[in-house]
Amino acid sequence: MDYDAIIVGGGIIGLSAAHKLATNGKKVAVLEKKRPGAGATGLSGGLIRVFDPEIELAEFAAESYNLFNTNKNIPYKDSFVKTGALYVRDASTRSETEHIIQILNQKYSYYSELLNKDQCTELYPNISWQDSESVIVVHEPNAGYADPLKISLSLVDKIEYLGSDILEGTEVSGFVSKSGKIEAVKTNIGSLTAKHFVIANGAWAASLDCPESVRSREIQIHFFQNSKVHPILIDETLGGLYARPCINGSSLVGVPLLEWDIDPDLKRSISCAENTRSIATQRLSSLVDAPLCGGRRGFDGYTQTNQGYIKKSDFKKNLIWAVGWSGCGFKLAPAIASRIFDIVA
Ligand SMILES: Cc1cc2nc3c(=O)[nH]c(=O)nc-3n(C[C@H](O)[C@H](O)[C@H](O)COP(=O)(O)OP(=O)(O)OC[C@H]3O[C@@H](n4cnc5c(N)ncnc54)[C@H](O)[C@@H]3O)c2cc1C
Numbered sequence: 343m344d345y346d347a348i349i350v351g352g353g354i355i356g357l358s359a360a361h362k363l364a365t366n367g368k369k370v371a372v373l374e375k376k377r378p379g380a381g382a383t384g385l386s387g388g389l390i391r392v393f394d395p396e397i398e399l400a401e402f403a404a405e406s407y408n409l410f411n412t413n414k415n416i417p418y419k420d421s422f423v424k425t426g427a428l429y430v431r432d433a434s435t436r437s438e439t440e441h442i443i444q445i446l447n448q449k450y451s452y453y454s455e456l457l458n459k460d461q462c463t464e465l466y467p468n469i470s471w472q473d474s475e476s477v478i479v480v481h482e483p484n485a486g487y488a489d490p491l492k493i494s495l496s497l498v499d500k501i502e503y504l505g506s507d508i509l510e511g512t513e514v515s516g517f518v519s520k521s522g523k524i525e526a527v528k529t530n531i532g533s534l535t536a537k538h539f540v541i542a543n544g545a546w547a548a549s550l551d552c553p554e555s556v557r558s559r560e561i562q563i564h565f566f567q568n569s570k571v572h573p574i575l576i577d578e579t580l581g582g583l584y585a586r587p588c589i590n591g592s593s594l595v596g597v598p599l600l601e602w603d604i605d606p607d608l609k610r611s612i613s614c615a616e617n618t619r620s621i622a623t624q625r626l627s628s629l630v631d632a633p634l635c636g637g638r639r640g641f642d643g644y645t646q647t648n649q650g651y652i653k654k655s656d657f658k659k660n661l662i663w664a665v666g667w668s669g670c671g672f673k674l675a676p677a678i679a680s681r682i683f684d685i686v687a
Pocket residue numbers: 350351352353354355356373374375376377378379380381382383384385386387388389390512513514515542543544545546549550561562563638639640641642664665666667668669670671672673674
């Protein structure tokens with residue numbers, strides 16, 4: 343079978359790209375060495391919000407948010423829960439923050455605003471604002487979260503319905519090249535040919551010799567039972583805390599881990615819950631004695647700039663890399679799929 347495109351990796355990026363190509367008449371195969379959603383995607387907290395200190399990432403997230411909401415063919419919308427979000431930054435960044443808010447409002451019609459100290463205290467009394475003189479708070483009323491695994495499995499159904507293939511248990515080990523192009527990928531089920539090849543294998547990018555440095559980094563989230571549920575998604579640059587309410591009344595809480603370059607196939611159990619709790623209680627004091635009720639620990643591929651690497655290969659004309667989404671790949675997936683489509687089509 344000669345495919346229009348072969349996608350390596352059945353995470354949210356590979357599946358979103360495959361879905362976009364298949365809905366536009368292309369015959370696609372997704373090659374996944376385990377099962378769809380088995381990588382970072384199946385573990386993701388699913389936060390979908392837009393503001394980012396890096397304007398390029400904020401604009402990319404805004405483009406993606408609008409695709410989440412407007413493209414009826416993309417089944418992202420089904421599991422979206424709107425919570426709103428607060429993004430907390432150092433007060434010294436006020437003017438650049440206002441500039442980004444303005445661009446998001448004007449160019450993408452994505453509304454966000456700065457809240458003052460009194461508004462934060464009045465609207466969110468369950469959140470601690472003792473540092474409110476030294477921080478600024480971006481409020482995104484339309485942010486929320488969705489279930490990345492549910493969406494991935496729904497994408498699988500749609501891709502197969504459109505006549506394309508999901509080949510699970512199929513691991514790519516290398517390429518067959520000729521005259522500056524890839525002719526085929528080598529896999530454990532034989533060589534497979536296509537016109538275009540898209541590599542979306544996340545934290546495993548280095549295993550296929552990605553030209554960009556994409557390093558695996560651990561990400562961990564914990565769940566705490568929380569009777570005084572925090573009402574809104576919260577994310578902060580200071581301390582790196584992010585947290586959101588869950589439908590069952592618990593809180594999903596993440597803080598950064600600094601473990602790099604560990605084999606992403608290694609199974610690691612959750613740990614350091616008390617460290618997560620101690621950082622989180624500075625903002626969400628009700629978590630101080632909230633029982634731990636589980637967690638997830640996985641990997642994502644990170645670039646040096648955290649910007650993601652989406653590029654046609656300089657040496658193989660029909661090879662496209664889409665890796666290194668640095669802890670943000672889920673919320674960016676629709677926009678990444680559009681870029682891949684533009685390159686392939
Ligand atoms: C705990 C956790 C929480 C997160 N929370 C959020 C969040 O709230 N919001 C957000 O936007 N992002 C979040 N992320 C990040 C987000 O999940 C990732 O950026 C995104 O899922 C990356 O998708 P991907 O398709 O690039 O990679 P993956 O989902 O990792 O998929 C890559 C796939 O490629 C397969 N593969 C690898 N090598 C090969 C090969 N040689 N041949 C065939 N298949 C191969 C793997 O098995 C894997 O299934 C989180 C990540 C984690 C781990």
